[in-house]
Amino acid sequence: MALKYIDEFRDGNLARTLLAKLKTRCSGQSPMRFMEICGTHTVAIFRSGLRPLLPATVELISGPGCPVCVTAAEDIDKAIWFASQPNTIVATFGDLLRVPGSRTSLAQQRAQGADVRMVYSATDAVTLAQENPDKEVVFIGIGFETTAPTVAAAVTIADRQGIENFSVFSVHKLLPPAMETLLSSRDLQLDGFLCPGHVTTVIGAKAYEDVAARYRMPCVVTGFEPLDILHGLWMLVQQRLSGEARVDVQYRRGVSWKGNTAAQRLLAQVFRSANAVWRGLGAIAHSGLAFREEWARFDATRRFAVPMLSVREDPACRCGDVLRGTLAPPQCPLFRRVCTPQNPKGPCMVSSEGTCGAYFKYAYDGPNLDLEERY
Known part of the structure; x- marks a missing residue:
């Protein structure tokens, strides 16, 4: 049985046609370096074996598209510290469990008796708080603009239901400011961005207009199947070789220009932009989310007296x-x-x-x- 929006984007004949067009268009051209800034794109590119099939003049660079990966070491240590507190349940997505902190990880803390639970959504953590009224439940809010609105929704649910033992440690990240930081770096020369499909369903393609205009940087919002990615690369090559720099949407079946305005309103209701520290990129202005004052009672860093932590990283890890x-x-x-x-x-x-x-x-x-x- 054919699967709509999947099988038609995995057609080998169409893939070979696109690759042939790319190779013809790129023949004799200078090298072009495009960055995918979505971890799902990175995995899709490797899983489908696209890299070695591309023209020699097209290079793909993987960027900071993994929200767990860009979480600063200090914030990992803080998440682990929450797990060490008495009568506290730490709820988190599975990827975070095994991330090493300075001395241990959430998984190791759990093995030693800490109450650390994997959840599939922030509302699961709200349910945990309902079921355990004698304990504090701290949800580790990690993610980009894709998941942040769901955390805002969970907070409003806890508010409506009068749940007082639920809080969030917000280490969410916003992608457009990170893109600007990358482009300001002297160490990295790029010719375009493959922009994330999931994030852009929320923030809309318009969110990249400033990046494209200010840095003369082609941007294409792309889906996650092999033909999505090849088509997105074709659109980037066309822009670069014609001297254009704009935001195009390849992933039109999922992304609009304005995005999900309801999700945007919900996010703005609960959170405000704040400075944040990214692993590898350092402090970036307005690249994180902090609670608005009227929702501060759900901020775990205010509910708990979080100490200054001595962070230690493996200097050999790159x-x-x-x-x-x-x-x-x-x-x-x-x-x-x-x-x-x-x-x-x-x-x-x-x-x-x-x-x-x-x-x-x-x-x-x-x-x-x-x-x-x-x-």
Whole structure:
């Protein structure tokens, strides 16, 4: 049975046609470097074996598109600190459990008796608070604009139901400010962005207008199937070679220009933009989300007296450089030698959207298969 919006984007013949057009258009041109800033794109690119099929003049760079990976080491340590508090349940998405902090991880804390629970949504954490009225439930709010509105919704639910033992440690991140930080770096030269489909369903393609205009940077919002990505690259190449710089939407079946205005309103109701620290990128103005004053009672950092923590990172781990796009995972001295999915030294190897994990799982597992064999 054919699956709408999936099978038609995995057509091997169409893929070969697009690749042939790309190779013809790029023949004799200078190298072009495009960054995908979505972890789901990174995994999709590796899983479908697209990289070695592209023209030699088209290079793909993986960026800071994994929300768990870009969470600062200090914030990981704070999440672990919450788990050490008495009568406290820490609720988190699964990817965060095994991310190493300075001395331990949430998974290790759980093994030692801490009450750390994996949930699938922020509303699951609200339910935990209802079911455990004698305990404080802290939800670790990690994610980009895709998941942040669902956390805002959970907060409003807790408010309506009068749940007083629920709070959120907000370490959400906003992508457009990070894109500007990348473009301001002297270490990285880019020719365009493959913009994230999931995030853009919420914020709308208009969110990248300033980036495209100010930095003369082509931007294309792309879906996640192989033909989505190839079509998005074709659109980027066309822009770059014609000297244009605008925001195009390839992923029209999921993304509009204005985005999900209801989700945007909900987000703005509960949160405000705030400065945030990103792993690998440092402090970026207005790139995080903090509670508005009228919702501050749900802010875990206000409910608990969080101490100043002494953060310690493994100096050999190059996850920050990988997130900036200035280093490929195999160039890290720990990659595959010490750092593996079973023994991760950094979040880029832990997360299902991490670049190191994608390299480990897909880039070295046997020969590249033809697209028609894969699908």
